[in-house]
Amino acid sequence: DNEFWGHPIASFFHLFFRISAIIIYLFCDWFSKSFVACFVVIIILLSCDFWSVKNVTGRLLVGLRWWNQIDEDGRSHWVFEAKKISPNKNSSTEAEARIFWLGLIICPLIWTVFFFSTLFSLKVKWMALVIAGISLQCANLYGYIRCKVGGKHVISTAASSFLGQHFIQRV
Template identity: 75%
Template sequence: MASRRHPLATFFHLFFRVSAILTYLCCDWFSSSFVGCFVTVLLLLSLDFWSVKNVTGRVLAGLRWWNQIDEDGKSHWIFEARKVPASNMAATEAEARIFWLGLIICPMIWIVFFFSTLFSLKLKWLALVIAGISLQAANLYGYILCKMGGDGDISRVTSSFLPQTVFQTACPDDFQKPGLEGLEIHQH
């Protein structure tokens, strides 16, 4: 296994996500204050969104996305993909795998929480669970578009990207990634 080049970024990529999930699960055990639990989980989710969007996506996967509004008030989505030289592939491939696993698995956990909350009729928690799904799904959506070059057809993108990512994560030696050099910027 390759050594991690960015252990701090890898740690924080997972720390805020896992902390939000664990805090949501264990909140009733540690506190009887709904507001305190709600704010704590929402703060962790917000820190996760910011750190993934602005730091760990760029450092671990070489991807960035953001929205820019021009002088006419028109919104432009910008997607960046840094291409890594082949000499750095081994170290960054493991980090990218961790990045994508965290990005895909955690929103699925929040979706399970949504149905659990809905069916157990704990409706006061529903807003928090929807916030968790929304923040994590927004990052996932942005990074999928970023990885696929900024194409806005999400059904085509997800049908080809998600299975490929899952298989690459499960069997990394069976898939080859193209050589990467430079930086690509796509606007949509």
């Protein structure tokens, strides 16, 4: 139903790799007794998720993208872009944007819960995997938040504007 979903395949893969990694992490003992096999499969799923969200689904579902660029002097520059929103934005874009942001926010929270459960349990050997999950998920979340709000200057301007309005309302 293309009237509601503009990019159904992108929406599917936005959630597929993330949810698959979480499910395999939770039930890996059922799938295999090999720690290494589970570890490798989950890392591959997390890597596929990171790549697809950063390079495909962010661009298609919400019109945002970010990347690192090295200039001629060898200095690293981070670039955060947001596509201008068209006035005829329809509900399919809004539904896909909700899916995008919910997946982007909820999954790092789940990996953070895994971190604390791993920290306080006997599954310490999984700590490197959980930290990799948090790192990859949070890197995308951070990149897309920077794209959405427009970088440090916009963040500080928005914060000072908010504080100014809050102060004026109090007075």
